[in-house]
Amino acid sequence: MNLRLPTTADVLRFTFDGVEYTGHAGDTLAAALLANGVRQVGTSVRLGRPRGIMSAGSEEPTGVVQIETPFADPLRPATMVELFDGLAATGLAGRGRLADVPDPARYDAVFAHCDVLVVGAGPAGTAAAAFAARAGVRVMLCDEHPRDPALVSGATVLGRTTVFGYYDDNYLVAVERRTDHLGFAAPADMARERIWRIRAKRVILATGAHERLIAFPGNDRPGVMLAGAARTYLHRFGVVAGRRAVVFTANRSGHQAAEDLAAAGVEIAAVADAREGRTVTGTEGAPALTAVLVDGRRVEADLLVVSGGWSPVLHLYSQAGGRLRYDEDLGAFLPDGCRQAVEPVGAAAGRYDHDACAADGVAVAARALTALGVPTGPVPPVPAGRLDPPGSYLWRAAIDAAPHEAFVDLQRDVTVADIRRATGAGLRSVEHVKRYTTAGTAHDQGKTSGLLASATVGDALGARIAELGVTTFRPPYTPVSFAALAGRDRGDRFDPVRITAIHDWHVARGAPFENVGQWKRPWYYPQPGEDLDAAVHRECVAARTGVAMMDASTLGKIDVRGPDAAEFLDRMYTNVMSSLGVGAVRYGVMCRLDGMVFDDGTVARLAEDRFLVTTTTGNAAAVLDWFEEWLQTEWPDLEVWCTSVTEQWSTVAVVGPQSRAVLGTICGSLADLPFMRWRDATVAGLAARVFRISFSGELAFEVNVPWWQGPALWEAVHAAGQPWGITPYGTQTMHVLRAEKGYPIIGQDTDGTVTPHDLGLAWAVSKKKTDFIGKRSFTRPDTARPDRKHLVGLLPEDPALRLPEGAHLVASQELPPPPVPLLGHVTSSYHSAALGRTFALALVRSGRNRLGDRLWVPLGDGPVVPVTVTAPVLYDPEGTRRDG
Amino acid sequence: MLLIDCPWCGPRNEDEFHYGGQAHVAYPADPAALSDEEWGRYLFVRDNPKGPFAERWCHSSGCRRWFNAVRDTRTNEVLRVYR
Numbered sequence: 001m002n003l004r005l006p007t008t009a010d011v012l013r014f015t016f017d018g019v020e021y022t023g024h025a026g027d028t029l030a031a032a033l034l035a036n037g038v039r040q041v042g043t044s045v046r047l048g049r050p051r052g053i054m055s056a057g058s059e060e061p062t063g064v065v066q067i068e069t070p071f072a073d074p075l076r077p078a079t080m081v082e083l084f085d086g087l088a089a090t091g092l093a094g095r096g097r098l099a100d101v102p103d104p105a106r107y108d109a110v111f112a113h114c115d116v117l118v119v120g121a122g123p124a125g126t127a128a129a130a131f132a133a134r135a136g137v138r139v140m141l142c143d144e145h146p147r148d149p150a151l152v153s154g155a156t157v158l159g160r161t162t163v164f165g166y167y168d169d170n171y172l173v174a175v176e177r178r179t180d181h182l183g184f185a186a187p188a189d190m191a192r193e194r195i196w197r198i199r200a201k202r203v204i205l206a207t208g209a210h211e212r213l214i215a216f217p218g219n220d221r222p223g224v225m226l227a228g229a230a231r232t233y234l235h236r237f238g239v240v241a242g243r244r245a246v247v248f249t250a251n252r253s254g255h256q257a258a259e260d261l262a263a264a265g266v267e268i269a270a271v272a273d274a275r276e277g278r279t280v281t282g283t284e285g286a287p288a289l290t291a292v293l294v295d296g297r298r299v300e301a302d303l304l305v306v307s308g309g310w311s312p313v314l315h316l317y318s319q320a321g322g323r324l325r326y327d328e329d330l331g332a333f334l335p336d337g338c339r340q341a342v343e344p345v346g347a348a349a350g351r352y353d354h355d356a357c358a359a360d361g362v363a364v365a366a367r368a369l370t371a372l373g374v375p376t377g378p379v380p381p382v383p384a385g386r387l388d389p390p391g392s393y394l395w396r397a398a399i400d401a402a403p404h405e406a407f408v409d410l411q412r413d414v415t416v417a418d419i420r421r422a423t424g425a426g427l428r429s430v431e432h433v434k435r436y437t438t439a440g441t442a443h444d445q446g447k448t449s450g451l452l453a454s455a456t457v458g459d460a461l462g463a464r465i466a467e468l469g470v471t472t473f474r475p476p477y478t479p480v481s482f483a484a485l486a487g488r489d490r491g492d493r494f495d496p497v498r499i500t501a502i503h504d505w506h507v508a509r510g511a512p513f514e515n516v517g518q519w520k521r522p523w524y525y526p527q528p529g530e531d532l533d534a535a536v537h538r539e540c541v542a543a544r545t546g547v548a549m550m551d552a553s554t555l556g557k558i559d560v561r562g563p564d565a566a567e568f569l570d571r572m573y574t575n576v577m578s579s580l581g582v583g584a585v586r587y588g589v590m591c592r593l594d595g596m597v598f599d600d601g602t603v604a605r606l607a608e609d610r611f612l613v614t615t616t617t618g619n620a621a622a623v624l625d626w627f628e629e630w631l632q633t634e635w636p637d638l639e640v641w642c643t644s645v646t647e648q649w650s651t652v653a654v655v656g657p658q659s660r661a662v663l664g665t666i667c668g669s670l671a672d673l674p675f676m677r678w679r680d681a682t683v684a685g686l687a688a689r690v691f692r693i694s695f696s697g698e699l700a701f702e703v704n705v706p707w708w709q710g711p712a713l714w715e716a717v718h719a720a721g722q723p724w725g726i727t728p729y730g731t732q733t734m735h736v737l738r739a740e741k742g743y744p745i746i747g748q749d750t751d752g753t754v755t756p757h758d759l760g761l762a763w764a765v766s767k768k769k770t771d772f773i774g775k776r777s778f779t780r781p782d783t784a785r786p787d788r789k790h791l792v793g794l795l796p797e798d799p800a801l802r803l804p805e806g807a808h809l810v811a812s813q814e815l816p817p818p819p820v821p822l823l824g825h826v827t828s829s830y831h832s833a834a835l836g837r838t839f840a841l842a843l844v845r846s847g848r849n850r851l852g853d854r855l856w857v858p859l860g861d862g863p864v865v866p867v868t869v870t871a872p873v874l875y876d877p878e879g880t881r882r883d884g
Numbered sequence: 885m886l887l888i889d890c891p892w893c894g895p896r897n898e899d900e901f902h903y904g905g906q907a908h909v910a911y912p913a914d915p916a917a918l919s920d921e922e923w924g925r926y927l928f929v930r931d932n933p934k935g936p937f938a939e940r941w942c943h944s945s946g947c948r949r950w951f952n953a954v955r956d957t958r959t960n961e962v963l964r965v966y967r
Contacts, residue, residue, distance in 0.1 A: 167885050168886045169887035171885040339961065628942075771914075775915065776915035776923050779920075780920055
């Protein structure tokens with residue numbers, strides 16, 4: 001007897017484990033393998049036992065393959081792989097292999113809204129979708145198998161689309177597989193998979209039911225197949241899964257399979273119905289089934305059809321927050337109410353008869369329409385749809401003879417013996433047994449075995465399934481690739497990239513970039529033959545002895561305006577801003593309510609009712625949010641408006657003793673601009689706002705022009721500076737220059753546990769103001785204690801040694817036994833051209849009381865090196881260089 | 885993904901919003917008058933009820949305005965929004 005019934009479908013060639021076979025259009029790989037008599041597909045993950053194909057759907061626990069071409073894809077159930085010409089696949093020993101080359105496929109996302117989403121296009125789902133679509137509402141119908149897009153007129157029908165997650169407020173997520181079934185013919189420009197994010201007013205779950213295996217010795221042998229799957233292979237694919245079959249069942253499903261297989265010419269050697277006291281006690285055959293022990297009698301067979309009962313597929317229902325109720329008559333969990341607008345239908349609601357499912361689909365669709373306010377006519381009553389009398393299910397047979405060979409979870413190789421070991425170890429909850437045995441944690445998530453596991457735990461503990469429940473259902477229903485979830489948001493599109501108006505110049509000069517938040521900032525500008533250190537050394541020397549320039553456009557800028565702007569800033573900053581005159585600039589520190597430094601920057605008064613606030617580059621959005629939160633939620637009485645103007649202004653910092661001379665050639669009105677003042681000026685013919693502020697300790701100007709004029713300003717300053725050898729510098733030089741002056745970088749030298757006083761910024765904390773954000777916290781016992789960590793400088797005794805940032809400080813060279821008392825850590829560490837040596841900043845316990853002390857830094861596995869604690873300002877502590 | 889009914893914009897996906905913790909915890913009128921324990925309670929202690937909970941949300945990717953919502957922490961249902 002041939003395993004394939006006559007067909008006229010196109011012949012397709014494929015290879016499995018390197019052997020060439022043919023199948024037919026419309027086959028799954030599982031169907032084609034069965035038709036070719038391939039019974040063993042792989043071996044199991046833990047015990048290495050031969051495994052074949054057990055089901056015909058995504059619940060497959062054993063027939064798992066690796067797709068080799070056109071692109072490596074691990075751990076795919078052969079039951080869900082559609083055959084195409086040229087497919088190459090291999091069986092797996094429980095684990096797949098990821099591709100070692102980048103995935104060339106595209107992935108995409110779709111957002112959709114509908115009135116009724118129907119999941120599952122079987123009899124119940126199709127009837128429900130058709131009924132709802134006829135009423136004129138927006139209907140989507142998704143099914144994980146291929147479906148004709150015209151299946152339901154007026155509905156959006158998505159085949160090969162698995163709804164895998166059900167979240168709050170009827171938000172469901174599905175993955176649509178668009179090209180895998182096309183194989184080598186897949187269009188290169190078509191997204192391989194699409195993620196559908198669907199907001200549905202009503203959801204109808206027509207997700208069917210999973211047939212269950214029975215636990216008995218040798219129930220994992222290739223040739224053991226679920227009854228419904230045997231019928232699917234016969235009716236959908238024209239494939240008989242064996243020539244001589246034994247049926248082991250406790251319900252109508254096994255008998256239906258026996259009748260259908262017999263009609264197709266399969267010899268039915270025995271039908272063991274547990275309800276008649278008959279049983280299967282074991283199997284024989286290697287690697288695949290050759291005989292079944294029926295009532296102690298050896299019966300030769302190459303197919304053992306099994307049905308232990310059916311479990312309604314309520315994964316999505318449970319994810320939605322639906323309650324489940326165990327039905328002793330049916331031997332299954334049934335839906336028992338959900339706060340979301342969802343209703344299971346058909347087999348998912350425990351109806352196993354075709355006509356009852358279709359009638360249920362209409363009735364549930366009518367209820368959904370009513371809830372949507374769409375009138376429906378009278379709906380016929382729905383029959384119970386139960387094919388069997390109560391109790392027609394079976395969990396186990398003859399397990400005590402060989403509990404270590406009676407499998408519960410075939411994918412994880414968990415046996416009855418394993419579960420008994422778990423309960424023997426004292427575990428009482430199915431959740432704990434799951435974690436102890438790993439039952440239900442494989443790629444199939446225990447679809448065919450979950451309830452069997454609960455029943456087996458119940459056996460061991462003498463407990464009822466209704467009391468034990470089942471383990472929690474979590475998304476995804478079936479595995480989903482990260483590539484699909486990422487969609488287009490990968491590579492360059494992973495996160496928005498922000499660049500300044502002057503960016504192209506930096507690129508042209510070969511600057512490597514540093515990521516600061518989403519910004520790309522030039523890190524340094526290497527000249528031929530220079531590495532980072534050499535370039536930074538040159539850039540630092542230029543800024544300290546001549547003139548240098550930097551693109552500072554990324555600095556956060558917020559326009560704060562309104563009659564109460566000064567009062568508002570007084571509340572937000574630790575220091576006083578209202579006393580600032582128009583034209584003046586002040587450095588300010590901002591804290592959170594707990595008194596820890598949150599951000600710092602300058603505040604310039606542009607007018608009586610208007611300020612320009614600068615923030616650190618990475619914190620601009622957070623500072624604006626912080627302002628808005630206080631204005632909206634606590635002080636709606638203040639008339640203040642905040643606007644982000646970061647991308648309205650290009651900023652060029654001109655730094656160094658020659659900076660005034662350079663700017664003097666392109667601007668006539670800056671010679672007398674005092675420190676910490678701003679002035680409107682014309683620079684190189686551009687309307688500019690010039691600040692005299694310094695983040696390096698040198699004479700310095702920050703010239704602001706409208707964003708798009710940044711390149712013109714930059715080029716003009718660069719050209720004007722040529723006689724002085726003006727040197728562009730990047731963030732690394734900026735860091736070295738500021739650290740030499742002991743200026744902290746919020747977020748590098750601080751970590752959310754550092755107060756202004758810890759940083760030595762007590763001078764920037766007002767004692768006059770009655771209140772500001774964070775003030776009350778400064779007198780909390782912990783913030784007021786004298787032995788907090790302070791920002792200090794460190795000089796390694798070896799002037800060439802650059803300490804690693806993050807290194808710990810300890811009191812002695814000889815480390816005591818752990819735990820070693822730690823005194824603090826290095827926050828910034830550089831080589832200084834100006835000092836001719838290395839130095840660091842560090843947060844050190846009672847640091848300001850340790851100036852001059854020797855501390856030690858363990859260098860990982862290396863030596864413990866000595867350092868001297870100093871004040872944080874190492875360069876020009878008198879501030880003599882500020883005015884050039 | 886909650887569907888949150890912004891009082892200004894209407895129903896929008898949760899990922900347009902950010903969460904602001906318990907609502908109606910006012911900044912004290914005179915922080916200096918509070919004991920360390922009272923100030924510490926204001927700073928760090930919030931309710932954590934099982935059931936309806938009034939909390940602050942900000943429509944940060946929309947109108948950027950703050951509002952209040954009552955959410956049932958057992959079911960994640962947003963029962964009410966108000967300005």
